[in-house]
Amino acid sequence: MSANEMPPEGSPCWIEIPAHDVPALKNFYAALFPSWEWKPSTEEYKPENIxxxxxxxxxxxxxxxxxxxADCVRDEQKNGVGFTVYFFAESIEGIQAKIHELGGKTCLEKTEQGKNGWYANFTDPEGNRFGTYEVNLANMK
Structure with missing residues (x-):
């Protein structure tokens, strides 16, 4: 990335997902979001660490x-605690079924967000909370 391509200050630039079992959580997210691109591991960045x-x-x-x-003890991240990253979903019901199938949980059911769409919150198998957002295409005209 060159200086001319730098995003404005305050733009999101990194999403960190903590895990005790990096490869297992990678499998969860790779199956859930196939569009994510995974960078190859290196000697410096071993697959069990990142x-x-x-x-x-x-x-x-x-x-x-x-x-x-290893000594880090975590509780599941509850709604209203910390930041929440939201990922677009074509269908919250569809992604919710996949999340449950992969070992995640629902912590906030599909909720209407005005006329624009719907959102829901989930936890991955390690207890990290994230959200999904579905656009109301009928109101996008």
Whole structure:
């Protein structure tokens, strides 16, 4: 990325997903979101410590599933605690079924967001909370 391609200050640039079992959580997200692009592991970035992601859009956004220290004890992230990253979904019902099939849980059922769409919150198998957003295409005209 060159200086001319840099996003404005304050733009999201990295999504970090903590995990005790990086490869297992990578499998969860790879199955859930097949559009995510996974960067190859290197000697410096071993697959048991980090699984790096680059997203097609927005440009410049990347992330990784990062190994937590072995002595780190975590509780499931509850609604209203910390930041929540929302991922687009064609259908919340469809993605919800896939999340449950892959070992995740629903923590906030599909909720209407005015006339624009719907959102829901889930936790992955490690307890990380994330959201999904479905656009109301009928109101996009």
């Amino acid at each position: 699984a790096m992601i680059s997203f097609k859009q927005p440009s410049g956004l990347s992330g990784g599933i990062i190994k937590l220290p």
